[in-house]
Amino acid sequence: xxxxxxxxxxxxxxxxxxxxxxxxxxxxxxxxxxxxxxxxxxxxxxxxxxxxxxxxxxxxxxxxxxxxxxxxxxxxxxxxxxxxxxxxxxxxxxxxxxxxxxxxxxxxxxxxxxxxxxxxxxxxxxxxxxxxxxxxxxxxxxxxxxxxxxxxxxxxxxxxxxxxxxxxxxxxxxxxxxxxxxxxxxxxxxxxxxxxxxxxxxxxxxxxxxxxxxxxxxxxxxxxxxxxxxxxxxxxxxxxxxxxxxxxxxxxxxxxxxxxxxxxxxxxxxxxxxxxxxxxxxxxxxxxxxxxxxxxxxxxxxxxxxxxxxxxxxxxxxxxxxxxxxxxxxxxxxxxxxxxxxxxxxxxxxxxxxxxxxxxxxxxxxxxxxxxxxxxxxxxxxxxxxxxxxxxxxxxxxxxxxxxxxxxxxxxxxxxxxxxxxxxxxxxxxxxxxxxxxxxxxxxxxxxxxxxxxxxxxxxxxxxxxxxxxxxxxxxxxxxxx
Numbered sequence: 403x404x405x406x407x408x409x410x411x412x413x414x415x416x417x418x419x420x421x422x423x424x425x426x427x428x429x430x431x432x433x434x435x436x437x438x439x440x441x442x443x444x445x446x447x448x449x450x451x452x453x454x455x456x457x458x459x460x461x462x463x464x465x466x467x468x469x470x471x472x473x474x475x476x477x478x479x480x481x482x483x484x485x486x487x488x489x490x491x492x493x494x495x496x497x498x499x500x501x502x503x504x505x506x507x508x509x510x511x512x513x514x515x516x517x518x519x520x521x522x523x524x525x526x527x528x529x530x531x532x533x534x535x536x537x538x539x540x541x542x543x544x545x546x547x548x549x550x551x552x553x554x555x556x557x558x559x560x561x562x563x564x565x566x567x568x569x570x571x572x573x574x575x576x577x578x579x580x581x582x583x584x585x586x587x588x589x590x591x592x593x594x595x596x597x598x599x600x601x602x603x604x605x606x607x608x609x610x611x612x613x614x615x616x617x618x619x620x621x622x623x624x625x626x627x628x629x630x631x632x633x634x635x636x637x638x639x640x641x642x643x644x645x646x647x648x649x650x651x652x653x654x655x656x657x658x659x660x661x662x663x664x665x666x667x668x669x670x671x672x673x674x675x676x677x678x679x680x681x682x683x684x685x686x687x688x689x690x691x692x693x694x695x696x697x698x699x700x701x702x703x704x705x706x707x708x709x710x711x712x713x714x715x716x717x718x719x720x721x722x723x724x725x726x727x728x729x730x731x732x733x734x735x736x737x738x739x740x741x742x743x744x745x746x747x748x749x750x751x752x753x754x755x756x757x758x759x760x761x762x763x764x765x766x767x768x769x770x771x772x773x774x775x776x777x778x779x780x781x782x783x784x785x786x787x788x789x790x791x792x793x794x795x796x797x798x799x800x801x802x803x804x805x806x807x808x809x810x811x812x813x814x815x816x817x818x819x820x821x822x823x824x825x826x827x828x829x830x831x832x833x834x835x836x837x838x839x840x841x842x843x844x845x846x847x848x849x850x851x852x853x854x855x856x857x858x859x860x861x862x863x864x865x866x867x868x869x870x871x872x873x874x875x876x877x878x879x880x881x882x883x884x
Contacts, residue, residue, distance in 0.1 A: 406456075407447055409469035409498040412507070413580075414604060419598055421473040422818045426463030426495050427516025427526065431560025431573065432585040434458040435854060435879035436537065438554050444503045445510075445554070450825070451783060452555060462573050463495070463515040471496040474518035478592055479652025480702060482686060487592045489585060489652050490520025493528060496581065507583050507609065510554070513572040514636040526592035527563045529844040533693045534857055536663040538844065540576075542864040543660055544837040548638045549631075550660040579659055582606060584703045585652035595769035601642065610657050614630045621710040625725045629700050631658030633729045637736035640689070641744065642835065643669040643772040645681040649687045649695045651702050672765035680837075697729045730804055731855045743830045744776050744808065746783050746814040746823040758814060760805055767770040768801055771880045773835050777870070780805070782826035783813065784820040792833060795879050833870035834863055839881040 413420070413508045428697040435807030439449035451457050458822065459465040466472060494513045496755045501507055513536075514528025533556050559571035582602070590599040597861050606615045607624050617623035635658050639646065646653070655661050665679035674690035682688075687695060704722040706760035712718040742750035743772075765775055774796035781791040796807065844860050870878070 403756050404482065406451055407467050407498070407500060407510075409467075409471070410501055410507070411469075411471040411498045412605075412609070413475070413496065413499065414473055415470040415510075415602060417598065419473045419476075420597075420602070421496075422490075424474045424518045425466065425472055426512055428464040429559035429561055429573070432464060432573075433463030433558045433560065434461065435534075435556040435558060435572070435859065437461075437521050438541070438552070441552055441554055443509060444504065445500050445577070447500070447554075449741055457696045461512075461555045461575050462559060463512050466497070472497050472512075474520055474707075475586070476520060476579060476589055477583050477585035477652055478589040479583070479650050480588075480699070481650045481652070482682070485592075486693075487776070488520070489847055490590065491518055492521040492524055493518070493526040493870060494534055494576075506579065509576075509578045511576045511578065511581060512573055513576050514559070514571065517814055523664075525563065527559070527571050529560060529563045529569040529618060530848060531569065532664060533574045534573055534845055534848060535841055536576070538841055538861060538864065539663045539666065540660075540858070541835050541861060542867065543644070545867050546832060546835075547643055548642070548644075549635055549658050549662060551576050551655075553577070578655065580609060580641075580655070581661070583652050583661075584654045584656065584699055584706075585650075587656075587703055587706040588651060589708075592641070593778050595768065596709050599706070600710055619711070619721075621707055622721050622725070625707055625711070625722075626728060628658070628703065629725055629729050630732050631691040632696055633732035634658070634736045635660065636693050636734050637740060639692060640737055641740040641830075641834065643672070643689070645676055645678045645687070645689045646692065647677075647682065647687055649692065649699065651699045652739060654696070654699045654703075656703070656860055666837040669772050670837065671769040672762065672775075673769075674762070674766065686805040688760075693728065693730075693733055694733075696733075700729060703707060717749040721833075740830070741827065745779065746813055746816075746818075748818055753795075754768055754812070757805075757808060761809075764802055766883065768799060771796060774878065774880070776831040777833050779809070779825050781829050783827055786801050786825035787821055787824055787832065789824070789828075790872055792870055792878065794872065795875060802844060817836060828870075829868055832867035833878050835869045835881070836860070836864055840877060 415660045415810045430833050442449040458582040472495045476490040478487050494511050517526035540550050540553050554577050557573050560832045561571050562568040563571040603621050611627040614623035653662040658853040669676045671806050676689045677685050708718045710764045711721050731803040738750050777792050778796050844857045847856045863874050
């Protein structure tokens with residue numbers, strides 16, 4: 403009989419120090435919420451089977467398909483700056499790896515599948531609310547073109563999860579290029595075990611950065627590659643106003659994808675100081691701090707790699723210092739080019755920096771919506787166009803007039819047709835984002851009213867974030883306009 407999912411579980415072929423083999427714990431009465439059918443097809447998995455009773459049992463952790471090798475991975479991590487030498491998958495299981503139709507390898511992970519050896523007394527379960535949130539936000543990030551883990555499916559468990567109160571339980575099936583974290587390297591570094599650390603580095607090179615193998619110092623090339631990818635990722639966050647909330651080293655994947663959509667949000671009114679974690683009292687992970695925190699996390703990765711970079715510690719430290727300097731260069735390049743594209747500039751000049759910063763100052767002072775302001779600029783790039791515009795939702799006040807004149811003069815220097823400029827701006831400035839109040843409304847409807855229709859509709863709207871539709875205007879407005 404042909405296996406339903408074609409697994410090729412390379413991580414499970416590493417030594418057992420890297421994980422603990424663990425079967426998922428069955429739930430009482432699983433019911434399917436949603437299957438991401440396009441993603442299933444990419445993975446070479448029949449979406450019809452996933453939607454079946456047998457598929458639901460697998461997605462809830464009640465059955466394990468042939469070829470799977472469920473395991474919980476171990477890692478360490480700095481959490482709000484404090485180091486924990488042993489964390490690990492406390493409520494998630496890596497079911498296995500599949501080779502997708504595009505030839506790429508992906509992890510399939512069940513989140514909320516029961517306790518593991520790393521649960522530290524927890525139940526290993528997930529409430530329905532966080533599962534819906536991660537499904538919505540991760541798929542929205544994908545639609546925005548930002549590297550991210552993705553949601554293949556969600557299912558209810560039919561049994562409660564006890565937190566401050568009893569909540570309905572659920573299981574999320576997450577897909578990632580891999581779940582290897584900065585904290586994974588920290589775990590082996592903290593043990594002082596060089597050989598497992600080397601095995602991990604070799605594995606990551608082969609799986610994610612094979613070009614590093616040809617370098618004179620493959621581990622140094624690996625470090626540079628991870629730094630570049632993370633710098634580009636954080637720039638993409640900043641450009642859409644995304645705030646992660648918990649940028650711990652165990653929440654930074656070395657493959658360069660966004661992971662962990664617990665406390666997170668897209669900002670409404672612009673504020674560089676915005677924080678979206680109730681326990682981040684000092685603003686460690688505020689919007690403005692995300693680039694510096696990412697660089698700090700990467701310094702932790704670099705420190706873990708020191709014994710592999712060079713036998714001489716002083717020389718290894720020099721290699722690390724050189725590598726970390728690259729972060730700011732790559733970040734600034736990606737951010738500047740991205741900001742220029744958001745303003746419709748074909749090529750960015752050195753003196754554009756003040757145009758960028760002055761616009762953010764105005765947004766902050768006027769407390770205007772970050773997303774709608776950029777989208778409205780795209781409308782104004784060709785006001786005579788017949789496309790749907792967000793002017794019915796947002797308009798610039800008179801405070802912007804001098805800046806808008808500067809922007810129009812600057813655009814005129816690019817000599818690009820106005821309609822083409824508008825099209826390129828609308829392609830990078832979304833009209834729809836997963837606004838926090840919308841996500842919360844969906845979760846309330848699912849829990850209080852057992853109504854999942856709002857969840858499905860929000861997921862569908864966010865699938866096309868760059869195409870504004872006036873009949874969906876309620877999904878584009880800020881909370882104070884709602």
